[in-house]
Amino acid sequence: MKRIILSVWLCALGGLSQASTQPNIVFFFTDDQGYGDISAHGNPILKTPHLDRLRAESVRFEDFHVSPTCAPTRAALFTGRHEFKNGITHTILERERLAPKAITLAQVLRDTGYTTGIFGKWHLGDEKEYLPSARGFDEMFIHGGGGIGQVFPGSCGDAPGNKYFDPAILHNGKFVKTSGYCTDVFYRQATEWMDTQRRAGKPFFAYIPTNAPHSPYIARPEDAALYEGKVATPQRAHFYGMIHNIDENIGRVLTKLGEWGIEEETLVIFMNDNGTAAGETVFNAGMRGKKGSPWLGGTRAASFWRWPGTLTPRETRANVPASTAICKTSWCKGADAASRRGSCQRLSLISLVGCSVGALASRRYSCWINGSVRSMMGRSADFACDATSTYRQCSRSMANAVGP
């Protein structure tokens, strides 16, 4: 099954050899880090050497789009269905809870033999029946709400008063006190868990969605100090410091994969969940807009896929649709094979499976029946031609982006 799921991706990537292994999956996912908040994308101030290395070793999609905010993107990623089809219309006030009937990627992977773990931010419901432990994850090590210490009316919330340093973390149903900075805590726990799984010989899916660099911007002092005086406000120095810390943690995991000798058995994915929150005025890769907007700067995301020996590192500017489409053409195809057809929204994007990258580009969004969703408007050939469209000036291609 692993091969089924991933081979679909390989077809979509085009021109790749048949995968000879069934890989582990390590999924790095950051919160409110934008496309421009990576030095390899041209940022003149921020340095992210480990992300840059991962990018260079990956197939990277340069026109890859997610939803403009947190929970919607996560809902789409984990189900292959548009967020509205999952009951997700916001990030708070009970509107962030993933529909109970939705089948998640974690469930599908677990059904096919993976052991699954989440380390960080879930943000798809904090009541028992919505937690990752009820949605396909064997190992759960998370904070609540949309960030550490966040509490909102209703059920969306973390432990009141929780902090970035030494946070209380919900570990398999019980809050535990931890030691250290939040991102370090999540990566340390994930790394120990991966080590245990690989020693046991079990294929693993390690999902590491940090709350960083979401606000409030609180970095380790030594990380913020790297950017103090280089950006206009202390908040931005902390925002970059938080990303610096993520970058170092990603580097440590990549080193571990090498030390363990499982690099060629492991697919590593990096994505961010929406446009930048605090980096827009420093560097935005020539894009308009930020988190929460339908403009390019709100939805364009980094998307790196590394699988040494199987995926040939390269760049594509194909207009790969939002993460919903990515999942739909990959993970939910696997769900079909697992007799879960009813769980996945059946869109014609399925027909794109097996298309070459060039074919994907040429078809653009013509078969995207949810083209009226605001994050897609303006980039859909079917909708952008309307001179009265609110989003008619949204970029339909990379033509307005001056970044690499």
Ligand SMILES: [Ca+2]
């Ligand atoms: Ca976010």
